[in-house]
Amino acid sequence: MHIISLRDLSDSDLRAIVHRGAAFAADRTDHDEPLRGRIVGVYFSRTSTRTRTAFTTGALRLGAKVIAYGPGDLQTNTGETLQDTARVFGGMLDALVIRTAGSPDDMRTFAAHCGAVVNAMSADEHPTQALADLTTLQVHFGRVEDLRVVYVGEGNNTAAALALALPRFAGTHLDLRTPAGYGLDPALLAEAAALADRHGSRISERHDLTDLPQDADVVYTTRWQTTGTSKPDPDWRTVFAPFQVNAALMDTFPKAVFLHDLPAHRGEDVTADVLEGPRSIAFTQARHKLHSAMAVLEWCLPR
Known part of the structure; x- marks a missing residue:
């Protein structure tokens, strides 16, 4: 499931995430590592302190392994298409958390191939x-x-x-x-x-x-x-x-x-x-x- 825009969430989903976040605030150990065995990619093409740390730490606390990518790490810099990169990510990662200065269209390209994509900030929505x-x-x-x-x-x-x-x-x-x-x-x-x-x-x-x-x-x-x-x-x-x-x-x-x-x-x-x-x-x-x-x-x- 993806969160590329808040439009992707139903009212009940929105409330469930907010209330679960509040529950984690009360006790961040209130889980049994539900992401154990999962691999989460964290790709930030723009600077980040809080959001990148939050998703990296959150994934680790929930039992996942994390692969971090910076703006100079992907072969898109040498001409590989975004679609090909997305296909590779989709075959290896369980989720991708992504920040870009562009529109959500790039994120939806990844979402077409990846099981879960999270918009960690785009030009028009955070x-x-x-x-x-x-x-x-x-x-x-x-x-x-x-x-x-x-x-x-x-x-x-x-x-x-x-x-x-x-x-x-x-x-x-x-x-x-x-x-x-x-x-x-x-x-x-x-x-x-x-x-x-x-x-x-x-x-x-x-x-x-x-x-x-x-x-x-x-x-x-x-x-x-x-x-x-x-x-x-x-x-x-x-x-x-x-x-x-x-x-x-x-x-x-x-x-x-x-x-x-x-x-x-x-x-x-x-x-x-x-x-x-x-x-x-x-x-x-x-x-x-x-x-x-x-x-x-x-x-x-x-x-």
Whole structure:
């Protein structure tokens, strides 16, 4: 079974992975090595600290063996087709966790030949980040339903994944505040709005920080310069500056916790006093990437 997009998961599958991730957070030894005898390939063509470590450690904890590939390791660099590489992987690996700067189309090429493919980040969606985020919410609040999240920053692949995931939980409200010209893709926002209508939740997007909601449970931001990307506007930092998460913004929501998918650039996307402050659970969120990765691998490789 594959997770190339959150669209690949039914509502029940999504909830099952989140709850299993929360269970692993409570006790990461709560298993009998269900991946024993399996081989998991971990191929990252872009840099990664948390996601690569989470899936490698998660696979090992679940009993699998791991083969790691970097951007210069495959014969695609010497002209072999992606289809031929995928056929070879499919004949040797039980699962492939892959990060690429391209579209999910390459991942679906691998999925045509491999038994399980996990999207560990593509240009347009970061599904395993959203699963880790939901796991964090489940652990911290004891639920995902009815939570109010204010997302501040670029409408990047993390925001896209969150928009495809959170509205599937009843009563949630995702309020996206993105710089003009850096919002969610309109088609994806419309898709997320349809999910919200179906599940009794809300999603909205504005390009300013005026008329913020009266209260929120979570304030979430991400790095302004998404991994593996660049911005064509040389003055983009000026556009992003008002969207920094700082003490003044957090004071608007005195009960909210702070999330960040990391890496953080202190003084840009978030100030150090917020990231290191008592309401920040960003590094707990990072730790839950392991627990969520374990749940994803267990779901993708059933016995």
